[in-house]
Amino acid sequence: MMIFSPEKPKENWWTKLLSRLLGTKPAIQESVKESNPFLERTIENWLNSANEMGYLMPFSQLLLSEEFSICHTSRQNAFEQGKDVVALDKHGSSHAFQLKGGNITHSRWLKEVKGEIEELIDLAIEHPSVSKGSKHKSYLVTNGELEDTVRVAIDNLNSNKWKENPLEVITYGQLLRGFVALSNTFVPQKVGNYKTFLDLYFSNGGGLIDERIFSDFIADVLRLKEDGLFKEERRRNVAAAVLYTSYILAPFKKENNHIAIIQILTLLGSHIMAVAEKFSLPEKYWEESFKIIQDEIFLTGGRLQEEITNDGLVTLVNSMWDGEIGSYRRHLAVSYLFSFKLAQLFEKNTLWNNAVNDAFFVKLKDSMKLWGEGAIYSLIVCFLYVNRALSKKEDDRAFSPLFTALEAVLKFNSPDSKFGLLSPYYGITFAIKRRYGQLEEPLDEKFTGRSFLIRSLIDLLARHSRRLELEKYWRAITHIAQDKFIPEELWQHFTWHCDKGDNQSEFSNQTQSWIELVKNANAIDFDSIPKTIQTHLSFLPLFLLVYPHRINSNYIKFLDETVKNA
């Protein structure tokens, strides 16, 4: 068992573990520059209230920061051979960790934990990165404490039955020190930073996060505006960003708010991509952190699907206002679900099409709400998913979301219309506030006569040979200006707001050759899509969902192409 000495904070379980296993001085020590009692209290508060799944991601990040590489993290609630995390140290030796939340009492040890630990120790790791039959070190990790009787029991087992492969134990104090040390890579320097962090940490976990506030904060943690940092510093900044996000996720995890968790993780992943793209950071400095974020997204997506399967769209009602607000909530749930299922498809996960059956579709019926152009993307992913999953390809039924979207744009955004659909710069929260007269100031922008998403819809229909329908709509289409925003540099696609870039607006040809239209719809400009997202395709559907103002026809064509090739 590892020993924690409060008198020598730098000699914690990490330093001991590493000096024993790797014979090197851990990077974490270098980052312990100064302590911040407020930050430490916040981390303490967070760690005290997290369950095992609540600290899985930051624990994985802690391992990465100590030069382990993660082979596996739990993606399901299902117990996986007692191993929540499997990691390799830099010598290639394998380590398996079982994570628990809270104190382990004697009765809990006997009823729940001991059996799992036996599996953790006895069952060999089955993973392509681990040589068959090789031995692994086993760890019981808890953010609580062990009762003395449990400690004695483990000591006894380590001296006898588990002598060949003794169990190491990591408890609350050791975890806390590890998280504090790594978090100190970014200590909020400005009061504003710290206030933002606390505001986010104590926010109401039932809603969505304010994207702009979180993005500004996480860009600071990642030091996105600072040039001239060493690559190792960038790696540590990425690690700190993962940890801070884990703290911020706490209120949302407490509420099991899967949608906001995916939203926040997507914002985090996007900002890490911004760093990678901007500074041409080799994958080895960010890829593994990014992977644990994706693992957490997939884990959460699975839970969202489970909730919907268990009639979550019906049982969501928690106030008399849900007759009105419920439709927006259902819309978000279904939008995130379809984007997650496409992400699974791109990841070649065999579960990707398990949402395609009549019983499930009945649950989703009437769950889409066209509250603005930002909602059109949800109809696009619904089409892409259903069209790919149905046994009969290009089935007319699959196209109905696209026609609904196009007809709505042509009706509401025509130059003669009184009310246009909100542009993608206005999110669902704004749309709800506007609908119920809660805007702080009147909206003075006009949306008629133009559309950000119409080009994407036209190109999708052309790519899928829907000439007849486009012929019917073409005259109306030519009256609507097609808007888009192109950030000046590719890395800026991942930032929430861009100071530099070009707002472009153009019309379709009045007389348009079908052949030419199809040709253009099939041409994808890969140079205009950041390389990082081209190499991490499963992130694409969620990135576009969370960043609707970055959607343009080129992205949608690329998404469609990726679905075709998946």
Next chain:
Amino acid sequence: MIIDFPKIKENLHKGMEIFLRQEINRKAPFAATIGKHFFHEGDKSSYETVDREKKALDFKRGESQFTVTRDEMNKLTIKDIIQKVQGIAEDMAGQIERNLFQTMNETIEKSGNTIPGNPPFSPEAFLKGLEMVEIDFDEDDRNKPQLPTLVMHPDLAKKAKEQEANMTAEEKKAFDEKMKAMIDKKYDDFLTREAKRKLVD
């Protein structure tokens, strides 16, 4: 410091900004009829005209200010502040409308879309002007032409009304017939133009 009420002041300031925007709209009636597009990001913008001509948008800065001394600040009433904001709105509205007409004049002159000889305002000049612009029709209905807005100096507007009042019955009849013929032609042009909006092989 002596205790303050920053949140209330912040809300008053927000309210003042909303009032300022409303006043600008009121004092710049022509600009207020044109829909506003916000550029939420970026530093450049380009657009296409209905004739599919690509143009870069030149952002023009509009600003105004008022100054108050510390001594004045202590005595300003809400009425005084409203007056000052109205002054700013007047100034801003003037800048916006002037810029708008200047840009329109430049564009019109560049495209040669001015009435040859720049004749004084008259029923003939009015018809000539209408002849030179495209007219669309609501719901494809000949009786619902989207006629352009006529902007003129109040003196000229008064004169135009006098001209109309002084027209004889024959002159009025002749004008109405010319107007009807022109709208008929515009309607034909509109149908021809709209018929071009289609997908072909």
